[in-house]
Amino acid sequence: MYQFGNKGLLINNNNPLLFDELFRQYSMPLFYYAAKFVEDEVAKDIVQDIFVKLWSDQSITISHSLNSFLFTMVRNSCLQHLEKQKVKNKYLESTKLILQEEELRFYADEKASLIEQEVENKLNEVLNNLSGRCRQIFLMSRFENKKNKEIAEELDISIKAVEKQITKALATIRIKMKDYLPLLILFFSSYLFND
Amino acid sequence: MPEIDSLILKHLQGKTSEEENQQIYQWIQQSPENKRRLFAEKDIWDTYGFHSNQKKYETNPELELMKKRLEPKKSQHAISMYDILYIAAMLLVAFGLGWASRFISFKNDQQSAEVIMQEIFVPKGQVNQVFLADGTRIWINSETRLIALSVFTSKERVVKLSGEAYFEVAKDKNRPFKVEVNGQQIEVLGTTFNVRAYDNSNEIETTLESGQIWLNTGKQTTLLNPGEQSILDKNNNQLTIRKVDPVNFSSWKNGRFEFQNKDLVDVFKVVERWYDVDITADESYFKGMHFSGVIKRNKDAKHFLELLNHTIPIKYKINLDKIQITHK
Numbered sequence: 172m173y174q175f176g177n178k179g180l181l182i183n184n185n186n187p188l189l190f191d192e193l194f195r196q197y198s199m200p201l202f203y204y205a206a207k208f209v210e211d212e213v214a215k216d217i218v219q220d221i222f223v224k225l226w227s228d229q230s231i232t233i234s235h236s237l238n239s240f241l242f243t244m245v246r247n248s249c250l251q252h253l254e255k256q257k258v259k260n261k262y263l264e265s266t267k268l269i270l271q272e273e274e275l276r277f278y279a280d281e282k283a284s285l286i287e288q289e290v291e292n293k294l295n296e297v298l299n300n301l302s303g304r305c306r307q308i309f310l311m312s313r314f315e316n317k318k319n320k321e322i323a324e325e326l327d328i329s330i331k332a333v334e335k336q337i338t339k340a341l342a343t344i345r346i347k348m349k350d351y352l353p354l355l356i357l358f359f360s361s362y363l364f365n366d
Numbered sequence: 367m368p369e370i371d372s373l374i375l376k377h378l379q380g381k382t383s384e385e386e387n388q389q390i391y392q393w394i395q396q397s398p399e400n401k402r403r404l405f406a407e408k409d410i411w412d413t414y415g416f417h418s419n420q421k422k423y424e425t426n427p428e429l430e431l432m433k434k435r436l437e438p439k440k441s442q443h444a445i446s447m448y449d450i451l452y453i454a455a456m457l458l459v460a461f462g463l464g465w466a467s468r469f470i471s472f473k474n475d476q477q478s479a480e481v482i483m484q485e486i487f488v489p490k491g492q493v494n495q496v497f498l499a500d501g502t503r504i505w506i507n508s509e510t511r512l513i514a515l516s517v518f519t520s521k522e523r524v525v526k527l528s529g530e531a532y533f534e535v536a537k538d539k540n541r542p543f544k545v546e547v548n549g550q551q552i553e554v555l556g557t558t559f560n561v562r563a564y565d566n567s568n569e570i571e572t573t574l575e576s577g578q579i580w581l582n583t584g585k586q587t588t589l590l591n592p593g594e595q596s597i598l599d600k601n602n603n604q605l606t607i608r609k610v611d612p613v614n615f616s617s618w619k620n621g622r623f624e625f626q627n628k629d630l631v632d633v634f635k636v637v638e639r640w641y642d643v644d645i646t647a648d649e650s651y652f653k654g655m656h657f658s659g660v661i662k663r664n665k666d667a668k669h670f671l672e673l674l675n676h677t678i679p680i681k682y683k684i685n686l687d688k689i690q691i692t693h694k
Contacts, residue, residue: 194429202423203416207408211421219432226436259487266387270377273394277405285413294413313411314418319379331372338371341378341407348410 194222201245204286208249208271217248242287250275285348297347301340308333309340374404378411384566486512488529491642493619493663498523501536502543505619508639509564530562532616535577549600551582559590560616566635570598575612581605621663630655630678634691641667647691652678 198218205214221244253272257265278284285294298306308326311317312333319337323330370393376382377390394401415421488494488506496504498514500523506512510529523543535543537556545552547563550570557577563570572581573595581588581596585603590596595610614624623640625633630652634645640661655678661670667689671682679694 191429194432195425198428199419199423199425200416202428203412203421206421207412215423215428219428219435222432223435259485266384266391267382270387270391273391273401274405274408277401284409286409286416294410294417298414309414313414313420316418316420334372334375338375341375341410344410345403345406348406 190226193225197241198222200286201241204242204284205245205249207284207286208246208275209252213252214249217245217252220248221245238287239283242283246275246279250279293348294344297344300347301343305336305340305343308336312337374407377404378408486514488512489642490639493621495619498525498536500538500541500543503534503536505532505616507531507618508642527561527563529564530560530618532558532560532619534558549583549603550598551584553580553582554578560612562615564635567632568600570600571615572596572598573610573612573615575616623661625657625659625661627656627658629653630657633657637661637667637670641670643667643687643689645689645691648693651693652691 201218201221202214205217209217221241224244250272253268253275257268257272298309301309308322311322311325312319317325319330319333322333326333373382373386373390373393376386382390390404394404486494486496486506488508488510490509492508494506496506496512498504502523504512504525507530510527510531512529512531513526514524522541523538524546525544526546528547533543533545533554535554535556535558539555543554543556545554545561547561547570548565550563550572552559552561552572554577557579558575559577559579560573560575561570562572572579572590574590574592576592578592579590581590581598583598583603583605586605588596588605588607590607593609593612594607595612595615596605596607598605614626617624618640623636625636631647631649634647634652637643638645640663657674657677659673659677661673668684671680671689671691674680681692681694683690
């Protein structure tokens with residue numbers, strides 16, 4: 172599957188084991204990336220389609236970063252899907268679609284998502300630096316998947332206070348992560364092309 | 367807390383209405399900083415969701431599913447069209463293939479199944495009827511989207527609904543039929559019922575005509591009996607059940623729409639969908655007023671306006687499909 176040459180690497184169905192490995196490594200982040208813009212079920216389909224295409228299309232040669240190649244493929248598929256939805260969806264939730272498209276274009280302008288950048292350690296570090304209450308509420312919301320109302324009841328505070336803490340957490344993380352947000356970092360290119 | 371903060375948070379949690387999305391859109395149009403803030407915070411939000419695998423994505427089953435797709439081609443179609451008869455025919459074909467493929471390729475893995483999605487959208491001013499492969503009949507009201515999802519798996523039949531539809535579900539004890547709307551799930555074995563769940567409304571209205579259905583709001587599960595109607599308030603997730611005459615709530619499928627003491631502003635929304643018109647009215651004046659009466663498919667919007675004029679003195683102007691209503 173990985174054929175190294177002057178032009179980069181060639182992915183095809185010659186080596187199923189490596190192909191599985193590629194799927195294991197990338198399908199989840201790609202799914203979460205797609206799910207930013209489209210419904211979950213559609214996101215799953217998009218990821219599947221991309222790997223099917225990689226497998227069966229012998230002509231794809233990746234000349235730069237595999238990482239950014241895959242994420243760009245996902246983005247293009249999502250964009251196509253949104254375009255289709257816009258035609259069908261003339262009346263329903265049209266602004267939701269416009270916002271999703273705006274968000275997509277935001278990433279198309281050479282800005283990589285944190286999911287793409289794999290900066291988990293940095294994210295956790297920033298999270299740990301939040302004040303106790305703020306971190307607790309953010310964790311409950313994001314990791315325990317609790318509703319604002321449930322958090323409010325559990326901690327015996329108002330829903331407004333819960334919202335305020337989450338907003339505060341987001342603002343703090345955004346400021347701390349500002350070096351990461353607008354950059355395109357090709358993490359994987361280094362070790363895929365090291366020979 | 368500034369309004370935009372709570373709007374953004376609501377948007378990240380996927381709970382904004384069309385109007386609120388419009389507000390957000392206007393806000394990000396105001397400056398590149400606003401736009402960056404919104405998408406940066408959404409990215410943080412989404413990325414933490416990814417690290418805690420909030421959506422419960424499972425890599426291995428997905429890999430298995432993909433490998434099945436890489437096997438010699440049987441049936442992989444994403445069909446989208448508006449011709450209802452064609453869809454019904456394709457559903458039957460797809461059902462046959464899906465059923466057959468269980469024997470061909472899933473020898474030691476009974477629970478995987480191909481998911482074939484069928485989507486139907488009925489625009490304003492129209493009502494349509496569709497038959498699913500299992501014999502279920504569905505009437506679909508104006509401005510409604512129905513997605514038949516994995517109707518063909520052996521375990522259950524699932525459809526997603528946004529808008530209004532009347533279901534006549536074919537009996538199948540082994541495969542429950544599920545209707546998913548935003549915020550509520552309905553599970554049945556074989557019944558007739560009406561669901562009204564438009565995205566721009568705060569309520570989900572479920573009316574049972576015959577049989578029994580289970581309602582699941584994520585918080586509670588309730589059994590509904592014939593002649594009962596449940597109303598789920600999307601804002602506070604509160605479920606109320608009352609006795610009604612179910613016929614009044616499904617008469618739209620026969621070309622009649624009956625209103626009993628309905629809020630006039632809601633009536634306007636129905637009229638807009640029903641006749642494909644845009645109504646401008648002084649909402650602050652008409653809010654709180656109620657209307658009872660029947661509108662008919664074979665009449666036009668003018669007929670409704672005359673009818674309304676009998677109970678509330680109004681003036682109206684019609685300009686093609688735009689109607690302006692003012693009080694006398």
